[in-house]
Amino acid sequence: MGDYVVFFDVAWHGANAAYFFFIGIAAMLYFVSALSWYREEFRPLRTSAFYLSFAALVVAGLILVGDLSQPIRFINTLNPAYWNWASPLVWGTILISLFGLTSVWYFTTLGRTDTSGRLPAVVGSLLGLGLAIYSGFDLAVHQHRPVWNTPLMPVLFVALSLVSGAAVAAFLARGEAKLVGVLRQIMLWGTTAIAVMLLSLLVTTAYGGSADELTYAFMTAGNMAMIFVGLGIVVGTLAPIALLLAPFGRQPTGLMAAALLLLVGGISLRYSILIGPQMVQTFFS
Amino acid sequence: MGEELRTSSVETRGMAGRKRYAMVVDTRRCIGCMACQVACKAEFDTPLGVNRTWVPYKVVGTYPNVKKQFLPRLCNHCDDPPCVRACPVEATYKVPEGGFVLMRYERCIGCKACIASCPYNARFMLPAHRTYTNITSVVDKCTFCFHRVTQGLVPSCVQTCIGRSRVFGDINDPTSEVSYLVAKNATQVLRPEQGTKPQVFYIGADRNHTEYGRDLYRRPEVMEEDRKSFDQHFGV
Numbered sequence: 142m143g144d145y146v147v148f149f150d151v152a153w154h155g156a157n158a159a160y161f162f163f164i165g166i167a168a169m170l171y172f173v174s175a176l177s178w179y180r181e182e183f184r185p186l187r188t189s190a191f192y193l194s195f196a197a198l199v200v201a202g203l204i205l206v207g208d209l210s211q212p213i214r215f216i217n218t219l220n221p222a223y224w225n226w227a228s229p230l231v232w233g234t235i236l237i238s239l240f241g242l243t244s245v246w247y248f249t250t251l252g253r254t255d256t257s258g259r260l261p262a263v264v265g266s267l268l269g270l271g272l273a274i275y276s277g278f279d280l281a282v283h284q285h286r287p288v289w290n291t292p293l294m295p296v297l298f299v300a301l302s303l304v305s306g307a308a309v310a311a312f313l314a315r316g317e318a319k320l321v322g323v324l325r326q327i328m329l330w331g332t333t334a335i336a337v338m339l340l341s342l343l344v345t346t347a348y349g350g351s352a353d354e355l356t357y358a359f360m361t362a363g364n365m366a367m368i369f370v371g372l373g374i375v376v377g378t379l380a381p382i383a384l385l386l387a388p389f390g391r392q393p394t395g396l397m398a399a400a401l402l403l404l405v406g407g408i409s410l411r412y413s414i415l416i417g418p419q420m421v422q423t424f425f426s
Numbered sequence: 427m428g429e430e431l432r433t434s435s436v437e438t439r440g441m442a443g444r445k446r447y448a449m450v451v452d453t454r455r456c457i458g459c460m461a462c463q464v465a466c467k468a469e470f471d472t473p474l475g476v477n478r479t480w481v482p483y484k485v486v487g488t489y490p491n492v493k494k495q496f497l498p499r500l501c502n503h504c505d506d507p508p509c510v511r512a513c514p515v516e517a518t519y520k521v522p523e524g525g526f527v528l529m530r531y532e533r534c535i536g537c538k539a540c541i542a543s544c545p546y547n548a549r550f551m552l553p554a555h556r557t558y559t560n561i562t563s564v565v566d567k568c569t570f571c572f573h574r575v576t577q578g579l580v581p582s583c584v585q586t587c588i589g590r591s592r593v594f595g596d597i598n599d600p601t602s603e604v605s606y607l608v609a610k611n612a613t614q615v616l617r618p619e620q621g622t623k624p625q626v627f628y629i630g631a632d633r634n635h636t637e638y639g640r641d642l643y644r645r646p647e648v649m650e651e652d653r654k655s656f657d658q659h660f661g662v
Contacts, residue, residue, distance in 0.1 A: 225513055
């Protein structure tokens with residue numbers, strides 16, 4: 142037995158997880174910059190957060206295009222005559238394009254002292270929220286994939302974006318007490334929300350049908366367990382919550398330590414949630 | 427034949443005045459000669475490592491009560507195909523007349539959303555270099571031999587099947603052989619719970635094949651070694 146076997150590969154590899162990671166950071170950092178027009182404590186981050194947001198957007202865009210097997214044909218995604226409105230990828234293309242254009246518009250208002258930056262700040266923030274939501278829908282619409290095909294996915298990706306972006310902003314905050322306090326709150330409550338969603342995902346997956354049962358086994362055993370449970374849940378979610386609740390977590394150094402763990406958790410969770418549910422399908426033959 | 431329950435506008439099975447091609451695979455007649463796979467490879471020059479159709483088998487039971495169970499596989503040309511929904515640029519589409527799910531190679535961007543959305547592993551990525559054609563680095567799949575069927579022929583796998591395990595025809599035509607077989611036999615489709623309305627019907631499919639991920643409960647070492655080689659070759 143085993144003299145002739147057909148094998149299958151997963152559709153989406155680690156590059157997509159990296160894309161989700163960077164696009165989430167880009168969206169949240171833009172929001173942080175936008176907040177500076179309404180909350181004084183965010184004022185020091187207005188330009189630095191925006192520049193990093195734009196850099197993350199460029200990196201995410203390059204990863205996305207580079208991951209296509211026909212990179213030049215990314216132009217096809219910009220052709221409205223080709224658009225399939227049923228595909229979340231189309232909404233993603235539109236949102237990324239508009240987010241990029243709004244970023245350029247926002248850039249032109251950054252140096253001004255009047256309030257002309259408020260409008261692009263709000264528009265860009267809403268588009269950034271759309272980017273995080275679409276990332277979740279990108280996975281959620283695949284009806285045969287355990288873990289992916291849940292209403293939690295868009296919400297989880299919004300929370301991951303919020304936390305990863307705030308974690309990067311923590312490094313830009315340079316110890317400003319009030320700002321550190323607000324970022325700590327965002328990181329703490331965002332990560333708590335992620336923990337609750339992960340618990341919910343794990344329970345529903347473990348109690349699901351055969352595909353769910355096998356996916357649960359894949360994600361909580363072997364190599365993927367190290368990434369999902371070890372780095373994603375323990376190091377990247379539970380440890381930062383404990384750190385942020387401790388007195389040390391209220392200090393700038395503690396906040397940065399938690400931020401570092403959250404970034405590790407952010408990429409690990411995205412990777413394992415992307416790859417894990419695809420693994421069982423490769424055995425369907 | 428009664429009117430089919432249609433839940434989306436693209437479904438054409440049971441629709442009066444429309445052809446809806448389907449395949450019946452009688453697994454009791456399949457001897458595992460793989461001639462269908464070879465015919466398909468010859469018809470389309472499908473590269474090594476990927477297949478438009480394939481015939482997996484499982485050895486079921488223990489000696490002396492043992493049997494090789496075959497389950498010929500191909501694109502199910504779903505009546506409600508998730509791959510068509512997933513493609514951002516309509517590179518994959520469903521032909522209303524006949525229900526073929528096809529590819530526009532020149533439009534495919536290679537985002538692999540269709541591969542991710544297919545519950546049957548029926549889609550694959552073509553390699554970057556091919557000898558006889560410049561159709562490379564795009565997603566490919568079984569076409570139900572659209573080019574042959576529109577010329578009045580049957581798909582090459584059906585043509586070559588020596589046991590007449592594979593039967594092809596218009597399931598909307600109540601006089602066709604596929605309609606007869608589906609009406610007269612207990613048939614199964616793969617993963618019906620996904621709502622894709624597959625149009626490949628199996629007679630006598632074994633649950634060791636049809637149940638999701640059943641292989642994982644007993645993974646022979648030799649297959650694990652093969653899988654590692656495959657992963658290494660494709661850089662997985």
